[in-house]
Amino acid sequence: MSRLDELVQELCPNGVTYKKLVDAVSIERGKRVVRSQLSTSGKYPVYQNSLTPLGYHTDCNYSANTTFIIVAGAAGEIGFSDRAFWAADDCFAIVCPEGVLNRYVYHLLLNNQNQLLSKVRKASIPRLSRSAIENLVIPVPPLEIQREIVRILDNFTELTAELTAELTARKTQYTYYRDKLLANSYKGEIKQLEECCDSIADGDHQAPPKADSGVPFITISDIDERHEINLNVTKYVPDEYYNRLADKRRPQKGDVLYTVVGSYGIPVYISENKKFVFQRHIAILRPNNAVIDSRYLYHAMNGTAFHRQADLAAKGAAQKTIGLASLAKMTVPVPPLDVQNRIVNVLDNFEKICSDLNIGLPAEIEARQKQYEYYRDKLLTFAENGNTILSRAEQSRAEQSRAEH
Template sequence: MSKLDELIRELCPDGVEYKKLGDIATISRGGNFQKKDFLTEGVPCIHYGQIYTKYGLFADKTFTFISEECAKKQKMAQPNDIVMAVTSENIEDVCKCLAWLGDEPVAVSGHSAIIHHNQNAKYLVYYFHSQMFFAQKRKLAHGTKVIEVTPDALVDIALPVPPVEVQREIVRMLDSYTESVVELQRQLTAELAARKTQYSFYRDKLLTFNTPVEWKPMEKEFPFIRNGFVGTVTPYFTSEEQGVRYLEGTNIHDGVISDNEIIYVSKEFHQKHIRNELKNGDILMVQSGHVGECAVVDDKYAGANCHALIIMSNAGHCNSRFVMHYLRSTEGKSKLKKITTGGTVKHILASNMKKFMIPVPPLDVQSRIVNVLDNFEKICSDLNIGLPAEIEARQKQYEYYRDKLLTFAETGNTILSRAEQSRAEQSRAEQSRAEQSRAEQSRAEH
């Protein structure tokens, strides 16, 4: 039996009392300071928007401050109070909160609620992130573009209030589990970063030629280099059934073409710009924005059209994936940077790519290099997919564990407490034995 079970059996054998938040806390609104009032030092302050982006579940230091003069006009949260954001753009984020565990009062902005209570602050915060609380806040939330839960409505939130000793043990268990999840995330993220660094190292090493190798301008191996359509294409958007797949710069990342945004243009538009039709083995390069990002067209995207991308069609004398790997290497990126123009928004011209010099070793050498790099890239890609999935699975496991710990049989409810269940089972057993005894006696009499 765990320590938590022992505490529950000892301190609340008949269930846990559920109370309204208004019975254990006073709830007030935050103040009215704005981001323009932020300072690098002064009185600590928490802006409601930071609860979504900067803070975790608990905080003892702030990222921003306001002047003492500004603080005199503000609402302050005391140590152990809970600060809750009551306005958001979606139902998931509204009512996100943190426990203020600092040593001094903290100023709280508008669109926030300050919950002053007499319970374990971390226990309450864990509950305010549970599915049980989510189900209740959904009923209280209102709005369409801006979702809001008014602080006054929070007083009716029902929650289990076990003895403080039980709250403390639940917090200890959840803190420990949270630390293990965070540590796993750190390790998995570090593993992925290490693999990517290792891949970049081997790619650069394989694409650095110590023996003499022939260098040629791109147009010698890719004689048809041109720009994709540049202009307004929105009027030509259509459905998949009636159109042709259309790729943009947002579809090119990390050496692959993705379905990040799926767009189709009319077949009439495609025919009008048939010179930009993509073929298997073409290299696509982002021309503006995250310039230099490139990928090779495969069967899935052959026959598509594209917008604001440089299209480089292979003449068959070079391995397209070899060239793509070179363009993505440290040396390749450095050389691409030299032909990049523009200020805030960078550009690469197709005319400059025609003159861009690439190494052209024998085709069998190119193929061996591509085979090694593709395999290594697949490992990184699998990690990139698998590790976030593993992190998500652990997060869901944690949420299940948290909600399980925060679920109690309610005193006076039809749901029996553990002690009540035991007594009920004992009563049924005694009743069964009595009935069996009477039956045996009846048979003996007859």
């Protein structure tokens, strides 16, 4: 029998009390700050509409080891800060009384995150209402049981954090060596993309006809963090539309796609011949393989030096765009083809180690995360003892109903 089983049998053999979150803890809205009060670095991070700090403040309004919920923007995201921080007005902080551990509430909220996300109102700015948070029902076992659950679950999260840090270090190492290889792979030989490609085009500038089936229609959102295209889409165009497109706009194996509007600067290597179409937000480059290897071009366009060129080329206020003319003038180092092939072999192997979800650290991280979620659900599920606490409004309605009868 585990230590947790012993505690449950000793302290709550008949189940535990469930409460609405609003009756178990204090849910406090943060205080607004303006950008003039923020800096790019500092002692106290400011959380507003995401788990990434909006900036840093000279003051804090919540102490370290506090759980918080984002209610606008990345609405429904659950955070936990191990340092003092400033919660802005779209960030709700959880303040716990004696008898409730803040870290325990953090794991509970993660376990119920899908329920919260289902309550997010989708609009121009997604929002999560206070009532959706307050009405979440949670188990509140004795403090000793909360501590033991936190200890077990934190062991999982610490291991995942260590693996994630190692993966981040490997990716940083990959970026360093990729940039070194690209920088040292030529002797003054730099070419513009238009000198390396047979064609540089983009997708159709007109909205394509819709179809229930046919050729997949992809957007930038269908490109994942591994620079791969998810073709399991819900949008299609008729085969006739695809057949009418110019050849340079119909992707084929060896082409390189490049996002040029909004989330610009993401290269994608086309590794197989599969039909799909896209609009002008994505450019398509057809390398001249007598000059440059397609896979080498993909790696070069993913390099730090090329990203800097993209930042300089992107124009516009609301939505940054790299024009095709500007893209064509951007440059890459072009060593002899045999050198390109050697670089590709090195970088492909390194990228696979860093990115392939079927091997190495990413697979281990994914497995640990699933293990954590499995045990979190198991550990945070209790039998009710019949003493579930209603909210004050529900208690009032129940008392009124009893009086009427």
